[in-house]
Amino acid sequence: GQQLNQSPQSMFIQEGEDVSMNCTSSSIFNTWLWYKQDPGEGPVLLIALYKAGELTSNGRLTAQFGITRKDSFLNISASIPSDVGIYFCAGQQRDNFNKFYFGSGTKLNVKP
Amino acid sequence: DSGVTQTPKHLITATGQRVTLRCSPRSGDLSVYWYQQSLDQGLQFLIQYYNGEERAKGNILERFSAQQFPDLHSELNLSSLELGDSALYFCASSVWGATDTQYFGPGTRLTVL
Numbered sequence: 001g002q003q004l005n006q007s008p009q010s011m012f013i014q015e016g017e018d019v020s021m022n023c024t025s026s027s028i029f030n031t032w033l034w035y036k037q038d039p040g041e042g043p044v045l046l047i048a049l050y051k052a053g054e055l056t057s058n059g060r061l062t063a064q065f066g067i068t069r070k071d072s073f074l075n076i077s078a079s080i081p082s083d084v085g086i087y088f089c090a091g092q093q094r095d096n097f098n099k100f101y102f103g104s105g106t107k108l109n110v111k112p
Numbered sequence: 113d114s115g116v117t118q119t120p121k122h123l124i125t126a127t128g129q130r131v132t133l134r135c136s137p138r139s140g141d142l143s144v145y146w147y148q149q150s151l152d153q154g155l156q157f158l159i160q161y162y163n164g165e166e167r168a169k170g171n172i173l174e175r176f177s178a179q180q181f182p183d184l185h186s187e188l189n190l191s192s193l194e195l196g197d198s199a200l201y202f203c204a205s206s207v208w209g210a211t212d213t214q215y216f217g218p219g220t221r222l223t224v225l
Contacts, residue, residue: 030210030211030212031211031212031213033213033214035216040200040219040221041218041219042114042116042202042216042217042218042219043155043202043216044114044216045114045213045214045215045216048213050211088154088155090214092211092212092213092214094209094210094211094212097160097167097168098143098160098162098167098206098208098212099157099160099168100145100157100204100206100212100214102154102155102157103154104154105154
């Protein structure tokens with residue numbers, strides 16, 4: 001089946017540092033999505049990307065839709081303690097029953 | 113608030129029992145997806161519906177079934193429950209477009225004792 005390779009699996013950083021994580025696939029996607037999940041809660045959509053090469057920001061978060069349509073990255077600048085959580089990438093394929101495929105997540109820990 | 117609602121928030125039951133989880137999609141969304149997330153695991157896709165019809169199945173056990181009703185709400189039925197079925201169950205909805213975005217509900221935490 002389709003797989004999204006998300007890295008890194010976990011990160012331990014100091015407050016104020018910048019963070020970068022990415023997702024790659026062997027398949028092409030129509031949409032790339034980035035979510036944040038807090039423990040016991042549902043994933044919350046952070047950024048949606050719909051076009052190859054698109055660069056979108058949401059506050060301190062910036063994400064890009066790779067030109068090949070097979071990858072995406074998420075950057076968080078000047079991290080703060082409330083950034084702690086698990087970040088998931090997801091890719092959508094319209095041709096394949098409109099399925100969404102998820103990465104395994106990046107667990108972010110921020111030390112004050 | 114994503115606009116996707118799920119009930120109940122928590123469910124505690126015994127092995128062998130049957131439960132029903134309910135989901136209402138965002139207004140205007142025609143497609144509903146169900147996911148299972150066990151402790152410290154990723155999201156496992158279970159099943160997908162579009163406008164009342166099943167469209168895709170993932171790793172859904174035969175003991176589990178789902179349906180989407182004419183008003184577009186969906187129910188996930190879990191029967192003959194086992195300890196290993198304890199997990200968070202999420203519903204998500206989307207419009208079903210060429211480019212699409214999926215929004216998640218708050219989840220139902222199922223505990224099987």
